[in-house]
Amino acid sequence: MSQLRGPARSGPLRVWGEALAAAAAGIVAMYVVAALGLWAAGAGDLPGGGFLHVVAAAVAIAAGGSVGLTGDAGVIVQADAALDAVPLSVTLAGVLVTATVFLRPLRHRAVATGRELLARVARTAACWLVLLLVTALVARHSFRIAVGNDLADQLGTELGATPTVGFRADVPATLGFGLLWVLAVLALTFLVSRRAPLTSPLLHLQNWVRxxxxxxxxxxxxxxxxxxxxxxxxxxxxxxxxxxxxxxxxxxxxxxxxxxxxxxxxxxxxxxxxxxxxxxxxxxxxxxxxxxxxxxxxxxxxxxxxxxxxxxxxxxxxxxxxxxxxxxxxxxxxxxxxxxxxxxxxxxxxxxxxxxxxxxxxAHYGLSLVGVGDLGGDLGGEVVxxxxxxxxxxxxxxxxxxxxxxxxxxxxxxxxxxxxxxxxxxx
Known part of the structure; x- marks a missing residue:
């Protein structure tokens, strides 16, 4: 009759440890998948130690965050860039691992109080936000690039207007959407999994929604x-x-x-x-x-x-x-x-x-020399x-x-x- 046991008595260190384990396991899984994928895509050769920052940006986006692209080319070269695409392999890894570890302490329970479940969700979300904040702070970098035109490159060097392109996580937006992301993951976990205990008023979900x-x-x-x-x-x-x-x-x-x-x-x-x-x-x-x-x-x-x-x-x-x-x-x-x-x-x-x-x-990226026209060549393009x-x-x-x-x-x-x-x- 283990599945009918009441709430387990756990100390504060244990319950916070379980919350941290769920959040950390999910974000580590996302980092691993993102790092392997970006390395296979050639990002390991990025200059200036940019690989770790790109991986953090991919994780932030996969967790619902917002990362903006920037172009800074002074008065000689104009640059603009935008990217809106979710690496769902990274997202899926985070969802499955977070849900699995979150459910593990509850696997022998059939019913739980609403207060206990809300407390578990709140602790896990808090730990997730801390880890996501660190990720968002790391997800920023810029690269110096050549525009593919000798005259433009020489003028840029002389005038201190060498173009750069970079990215920077929007920390408030990343934390806001990241909170919604983890809450959605945990809600879906209770919605789908039979191993997730429900409160008595929600037991009907067991037969009609799950x-x-x-x-x-x-x-x-x-x-x-x-x-x-x-x-x-x-x-x-x-x-x-x-x-x-x-x-x-x-x-x-x-x-x-x-x-x-x-x-x-x-x-x-x-x-x-x-x-x-x-x-x-x-x-x-x-x-x-x-x-x-x-x-x-x-x-x-x-x-x-x-x-x-x-x-x-x-x-x-x-x-x-x-x-x-x-x-x-x-x-x-x-x-x-x-x-x-x-x-x-x-x-x-x-x-x-x-x-x-x-x-x-x-996704869009382009470079142009003021007064000359598009010089993007291989540096410009768009995918919609x-x-x-x-x-x-x-x-x-x-x-x-x-x-x-x-x-x-x-x-x-x-x-x-x-x-x-x-x-x-x-x-």
Whole structure:
């Protein structure tokens, strides 16, 4: 009866140690993944000891923070830069590790008081903010660069106007959004995991909210696992190990969850007018590469370059049906199929909405000599990728209805948690 035990009596040092362990484990995991990914992308060669600062900036962005790019080129050269892209591999590592360590002291509990849970969340959030503050203070650096023109470089040196480009974390914004980030992570942890104890008034979440939430988590993680396998195959077969490793370690969920959205009929739009160093698969670059207007990224446009993308529809069908089946098995046994279909539709629509919002990209960098025009060459470029949110939400609702209904029908022959054993047959 260990799962019915009351609150464990822990001293203040122990409970603060558990909070610090959850926060520190999450941020260390993010640093490790970010460092490996940026090293594979070539950031290890940055001058002036910039690698650690770039890693800290990546962690800050992955944790919901804000890092702004700056250009300082005096009166001779003008520079402007902007970057809005979340390295979701780093984010996912932090989410999974933080949630796992946070739940460990609670794994034998079924019910807890609201005061105890709020205290645990508050302590973990406080520890997280301290570590994120240190990260934000480290996430600042600048680099001196050449504009690619001998005359401009010579004039800049003589006049003390050698251009620099750098980045700096916005500390208040990083802490504010970072707090929302960790609170969202812990809320989702209670929403999804059966190991997380609930207060008595919230026990109904166990049967009505957790099953579809867990089903969506299963689908997202399944796509990441499939993407990881595909990435390893590409790394072995086609070479380019550094570039492939950088994509896996920095943007694997970005691409995997875009594949989910595209496979269900969703779409993104944008353009790439010149590469600026962001890791991106060749197929996506081929579709987006244009200097004028925007291109739509969906099944049709991708199939023009590689017909194998139609397999994304089959993958979506298998994964989402499996997730819906998992959610149905975890739901009450007598839940009508139409009710489960509606729940799955709502959950998948919300999931694809969030996927669209967190996979958007805007990156721009350019240099120009005043009065001469663009001298950027390889130093200038732009990448834009925006989700078509109405299309994604509609696709999620339709697929959720179908897979939710079928998953419920398939789950009828499977025993649900809490069902009583059937009476033994007479001999």
């Amino acid at each position: 099953p579809p939430a867990f089903a969506m988590l299963t689908a997202l993680l399944a796509y990441v696992a499939i993407g990881l396998i595909a990435g390893v195959v590409v790394l072995i077969v086609k070479g380019h190990p550094a570039e492939t490793a950088a994509v896996i370690l920095l943007g694997l969920p970005n691409l995997a969850w875009m594949a989910l959205g595209i496979g269900t009929g969703g779409a993104w739009s944008g353009h790439v007018d010149k590469a600026i160093g962001l890791p991106m698969p060749q197929l996506l670059d081929d579709v987006l590469h244009t200097r004028h207007g925007r291109r739509t990224v969906d099944l049709g446009s991708l199939a023009e370059h590689d017909g194998r993308v139609w397999l994304l529809v089959a993958v979506a069908a298998v994964v989402l049906l499996g997730a819906a089946f998992t959610g149905a098995v975890r739901s009450p046994a007598r839940l009508p199929a139409w009710r489960h279909a509606l729940e799955t539709a709502l959950a998948l629509a919300l999931t694809l909405l969030v996927v669209g919002l967190i996979t958007r990209i805007f 990728l925006e989700p078509q949110l109405p299309r994604l939400v509609a696709a999620g609702a339709v697929w959720g209805l179908v897979t939710g209904f079928l998953g419920s029908l398939l789950a009828r022959r499977v025993r649900h948690p809490g069902e009583a054993d059937e009476a033994p047959r007479a001999a």
